[in-house]
Amino acid sequence: MLKGITVGCGYFGNIQLEAWDRIGEVNISGVVDKDEERAEKVAEKYDCSPYLDYKDAVEVESPDFVDIATRPDSHLEIARFSASAGCDVLCQKPIAPNWKDSKKLVKACEDVRLMINENWRWQPWYQKIRELIDSGVIGEIHTVTILRHEDDALRDPPFPDQPYFLEMEPFLLIESVIHQIDVTRFLGGSIREVFCDTRRVSGVTEGEDSVTVHLKLEGGKRGMIYSTRASEPDVEDPLCDYARIEGMAGFIRLERDGTITVKSLFESDYEVDYEVPKRGYRGASCEMAQKSFVNSIISGDRFETPGENYLDQVMKTVFAGYESSKQRKAIRLEKWE
Numbered sequence: 001m002l003k004g005i006t007v008g009c010g011y012f013g014n015i016q017l018e019a020w021d022r023i024g025e026v027n028i029s030g031v032v033d034k035d036e037e038r039a040e041k042v043a044e045k046y047d048c049s050p051y052l053d054y055k056d057a058v059e060v061e062s063p064d065f066v067d068i069a070t071r072p073d074s075h076l077e078i079a080r081f082s083a084s085a086g087c088d089v090l091c092q093k094p095i096a097p098n099w100k101d102s103k104k105l106v107k108a109c110e111d112v113r114l115m116i117n118e119n120w121r122w123q124p125w126y127q128k129i130r131e132l133i134d135s136g137v138i139g140e141i142h143t144v145t146i147l148r149h150e151d152d153a154l155r156d157p158p159f160p161d162q163p164y165f166l167e168m169e170p171f172l173l174i175e176s177v178i179h180q181i182d183v184t185r186f187l188g189g190s191i192r193e194v195f196c197d198t199r200r201v202s203g204v205t206e207g208e209d210s211v212t213v214h215l216k217l218e219g220g221k222r223g224m225i226y227s228t229r230a231s232e233p234d235v236e237d238p239l240c241d242y243a244r245i246e247g248m249a250g251f252i253r254l255e256r257d258g259t260i261t262v263k264s265l266f267e268s269d270y271e272v273d274y275e276v277p278k279r280g281y282r283g284a285s286c287e288m289a290q291k292s293f294v295n296s297i298i299s300g301d302r303f304e305t306p307g308e309n310y311l312d313q314v315m316k317t318v319f320a321g322y323e324s325s326k327q328r329k330a331i332r333l334e335k336w337e
Helices: 011-020 036-045 054-061 072-084 099-108 124-135 163-167 172-188 285-299 307-327
Strands: 002-007 026-032 049-051 065-068 088-092 114-117 141-149 191-199 210-217 222-228 242-247 250-254 260-264 269-271
Touching: 002 011, 002 054, 002 285, 011 026, 011 036, 011 285, 026 036, 026 054, 036 049, 049 054, 054 072, 065 072, 065 285, 072 088, 072 099, 088 285, 099 307, 114 285, 114 307, 124 172, 124 242, 124 250, 124 260, 141 172, 172 191, 172 210, 172 222, 172 242, 172 307, 191 307
Parallel strands: 002 026, 002 065, 026 049, 065 088, 088 114, 141 222
Antiparallel strands: 141 242, 191 210, 210 222, 242 250, 250 260, 260 269
């Protein structure tokens, strides 16, 4: 059984711990948080040891891996220390709040194994859509479109679950749209070029709360993403994004309630029957991402979202995207640094 520690017992740290609790090959022996009361409460819930300092936890527990679930500006120092102690690292996205530190973190982990904890592609609807694409049911795909509307910037108070979003600058592209960027490449292939437009619509956030992204993918395919935190969604409590994947022989549509429809060219559409787990976060996507991390450590197989690849594709797209928005022009990833 692998031993791990989780650093960060906040909103998403608790989601990850809930997922770890269902993975039998793992024992989370310690949790870390600067808030002593919170660390103790979470440790009691998951029957492990509480710590205020991640260095103490690593030294005492001697874990096989460290699960980093803190805010991005702390990722580098935690990953660097963990790697120096010989621990593999599972790091929440984004890798770091800037390109320089993102590169430093990946470099610091070159002698251990690093996976970025990107759960969005593990949502069951996207896994099923990938399966459908691979089956050839809509032929060769040429366009991936993803839309997401959320209204939490308009609520009172704004962002009740994660109020620190108000002060993040930059915000939406690096914190949230990063998910859809990874899903677009998961469904459509490697990213070659980005054009991005960012806006502040609600007036309450320091950073952008609405983003439009156009991506050129391998083989001439295209990706389009629109995401906002300042517009009411068209369904109450939406489960997922809206997505449409277009191919030469039809299209696949994902509705916000998780319904997947396939329409072959000039034929009637039909709904796809698939299982959406009711447990955990968004169809048990965190559990599936973390389980893939564990399975790859045990087997030695390549991670689904290894650090260096995530850096070169997703983080580079994010930071080149901000530069694109500033310069008002498309940027090829191979020419950006």
